[in-house]
Amino acid sequence: MHALAPWGRSIASTPKGVWSGARGFRPQVFTRRCMVAPALVGGMKQQNFKTFGSVCAVVSVSAAVWKGLRNPLPDEASAGQSKTVLVTGGTTGLGLATVQRLAKRGDHVITCGRNAQRVAEVNQLPNVTGFVCDLAKEDDIEQFVYQVKAHLGERPLDALVNNAGASRGGDPVLAIRTAELDAAWNLNVRAVAIVTRDMWPLLTRSETPLIINVGSTCSHPKFAGAFSLTYPLTKAALRSYSNSLRQEVSLLKPSAQVVHLTTGAFQTGLTTDVPKKYAEVLSSYGPPFADFAEVLQQRTAQGFALLKPKCPDEFAASVAALVHPVTEHKVRLSREYRLNVSTMERVVPWVPQGLLDYSWVSDCKGRVPSCALIA
Numbered sequence: 001m002h003a004l005a006p007w008g009r010s011i012a013s014t015p016k017g018v019w020s021g022a023r024g025f026r027p028q029v030f031t032r033r034c035m036v037a038p039a040l041v042g043g044m045k046q047q048n049f050k051t052f053g054s055v056c057a058v059v060s061v062s063a064a065v066w067k068g069l070r071n072p073l074p075d076e077a078s079a080g081q082s083k084t085v086l087v088t089g090g091t092t093g094l095g096l097a098t099v100q101r102l103a104k105r106g107d108h109v110i111t112c113g114r115n116a117q118r119v120a121e122v123n124q125l126p127n128v129t130g131f132v133c134d135l136a137k138e139d140d141i142e143q144f145v146y147q148v149k150a151h152l153g154e155r156p157l158d159a160l161v162n163n164a165g166a167s168r169g170g171d172p173v174l175a176i177r178t179a180e181l182d183a184a185w186n187l188n189v190r191a192v193a194i195v196t197r198d199m200w201p202l203l204t205r206s207e208t209p210l211i212i213n214v215g216s217t218c219s220h221p222k223f224a225g226a227f228s229l230t231y232p233l234t235k236a237a238l239r240s241y242s243n244s245l246r247q248e249v250s251l252l253k254p255s256a257q258v259v260h261l262t263t264g265a266f267q268t269g270l271t272t273d274v275p276k277k278y279a280e281v282l283s284s285y286g287p288p289f290a291d292f293a294e295v296l297q298q299r300t301a302q303g304f305a306l307l308k309p310k311c312p313d314e315f316a317a318s319v320a321a322l323v324h325p326v327t328e329h330k331v332r333l334s335r336e337y338r339l340n341v342s343t344m345e346r347v348v349p350w351v352p353q354g355l356l357d358y359s360w361v362s363d364c365k366g367r368v369p370s371c372a373l374i375a
């Protein structure tokens, strides 16, 4: 396995990289080093004391800068033209972090969400245009596509990030309501296929169009969970969709790229109160399924306690690095990348016999730096 960080040594020399080291600079320690150490040496003349203090100051600042050089903040290429990017579901969580990051660097970002209040809030951000849309509804998608086309006019769409998605657990495979199957499918798969199809003509106007599909680690073929049907099912389908899309796109426009992000845990609404939510869903089905609600809640809580969800900003940094690849450290596009898969390794000791089978995580041996793009 070859790890490719989207940020490279080149980034280390950016002011931000140096700043990440400088953030570790502590004035108290600095003062102690400059003032106390010479005093300990004792018997120093005033002149030598000042010289020693200056040397310490230089060493401390250099160490801070060096730390920054060695531990750069992940960052996309700071230079380069701004792009037009459509991020679905950009009003909260990973989508919002991505919208904010891209807009801040000067990209023109279009997004959507169901909640009108939150859409109005993102519309306040400079460079962001948001539309109210329920991607699980056919009419809404049609209207959204029309709005985006009217908004862009003849301008190209450089990147499409199919991020909007929902996770739901607790539905028993043998009793699941048809409406739940439809809801998950419509948002997590169908909407992606329709939006991508309808945005393709706009994407082809760009020289190097990019499509990013936000998948999940639970799409792994060995992931098998009782009372956990729709999310793994739809994310596995999305992964398959990405593979087919990549093949076709490479035939139609070889410069276009398709990236599937197999995403681990991040701190968002999607990962909040999961054990309780799952148990409530399962309870709603009544016996005999509801009898497992308590154990499902306990086991899910145990599993989540082992996960280390990352900050959405780290996800946004990786997406931004794909949209604006660092030239010296070319990220290989048109493939699948895993974000934060190391979190899934932490679930290994959990192995909740008969309830969930996470044995596949042994495939992910080795420490994976959080949010690096792994090829």
Ligand SMILES: NC(=O)c1ccc[n+]([C@@H]2O[C@H](COP(=O)([O-])OP(=O)(O)OC[C@H]3O[C@@H](n4cnc5c(N)ncnc54)[C@H](OP(=O)(O)O)[C@@H]3O)[C@@H](O)[C@H]2O)c1
Residues within 6 Å of the ligand: 088, 089, 090, 091, 092, 093, 094, 095, 096, 112, 113, 114, 115, 116, 118, 133, 134, 135, 136, 162, 163, 164, 165, 166, 167, 187, 214, 215, 216, 217, 263, 264, 265, 266, 267, 268, 269, 270, 271, 309
């Ligand atoms: N967080 C994680 O740990 C994690 C892990 C793996 C994969 N992912 C994937 O990452 C993506 C983003 O998840 P997240 O964690 O950021 O979730 P989130 O915080 O719940 O955000 C979801 C976003 O999608 C929008 N959305 C939801 N349903 C929609 C619909 N029917 N139509 C239009 N927009 C809709 C939401 O806005 P409204 O509610 O206003 O509609 C919101 O902006 C999803 O595809 C998810 O499967 C997340």
